[in-house]
Amino acid sequence: MYLENLVFDAVDPQRLGRFWEAALGSRKLTDEPGIYETRLSVPDGPELDLCFGRVEAAPTEPLRLHLDLRGDAEQEAVAARLRELGATDLDIGQGDVPWIVMADPEGNPFCVMESREVYSNTGPIAAIPIDSADPERDGKFWSWLTGWVPAPGVSPVTLRHPSMRGVLLEFGPEPGPIGDGKNRLxxxxxxxxxxxxxxxxxxxxxxxxxxxxxxxxxxxxxxxxxxxxxxxxxxxxxx
The missing domain is CATH 3.10.180.10 (2,3-Dihydroxybiphenyl 1,2-Dioxygenase, domain 1)
Structure with missing residues (x-):
């Protein structure tokens, strides 16, 4: 088994897919009515396909996972380029933090991160933080499911592809009980x-x-x- 896709619900899959493709420098795979897919490759590391499927109405439930993009010393320049592509700044009550919180064209929050040593060789997506009621338990579950292994990180539990390249999966405490609706990512x-x-x-x-x-x-x-x-x-x- 292996981790293959990150899937977004989208009212306009083409618009959202093209935004993320431009943001990440990924490669288009599929552009058909109701579906857009693009592949992110990391040299000597894993591939991750981002898939955008049409839904009738914009999701409203809180995210259970989101993207942290790598900013490093170019953090402000990265954020400025994303604004030009259609992203907006977002206030979710984060206060004074070293990362920049933004929203994609359909309102999905994401962050542009400051420089961190653990983001070495991640590619443009530094991490995918995932809400967890028990990070230790869920880390073991996803390690079995994907074959990814424990790695240095800033969350209670972090997993990474065995190549030690590509995006981190980070498991941190969930802010509240999970709803019963469909996850939009x-x-x-x-x-x-x-x-x-x-x-x-x-x-x-x-x-x-x-x-x-x-x-x-x-x-x-x-x-x-x-x-x-x-x-x-x-x-x-x-x-």
Whole structure:
């Protein structure tokens, strides 16, 4: 199994997808009605596809995960370029912090980060912070699910691809109870040839996760939740 996608719900997938493609310098994969996909590659590290799928109305529930972009010494210049692309500054009550809080064209919050040693070789996305009721438990769950390993970070638990390159997954305390709506950003994990889908899902349950009930009809993948209720999809093996 491996981490394949970061998925955004989007009222206008093309507009949002092109914003993030320009912001990250990623490569377009798909541009079709209702879907836009772009691939972010890190030299000698993992690939991550950003997928933007159409929804009828803009989501309103709080995010369970967000993007922290690498700013370093060019933090202000990075933020200025993102404003030119369509981002806006955002006040979520953060106060005086060394990072810059912004929103993408559909209002999804993200941060442009100051220089941090742990962001070495991450690429343009420094980290994906994920809300967690129990960071230690959820870190072990996602390490099993993705094959990523513990790494230095500033959150209670941080995981990284075994190459020690590419984005960090950071697990920190959730600000409040999770709602029962659809997460507007979520991760997808791809099964590989030889993985038994039923055995993988049984392990998801054993480790505290489960199914996510939905009324979206028959899907070629399984919608699941981690032990803190964060939604993710288990995609079938290719071919």
């Amino acid at each position: 979520h991760l997808d994990v791809r099964l590989e040839t030889g993985d038994d889908p039923d055995a993988v899902f049984a392990k998801v349950v054993e480790l505290g996760g489960g199914d996510f009930p939905h009324n979206w009809g028959e899907l070629p993948w399984r919608v699941c939740v981690d032990p803190s209720g964060n939604q993710f999809c288990l995609l079938p093996a290719r071919g």
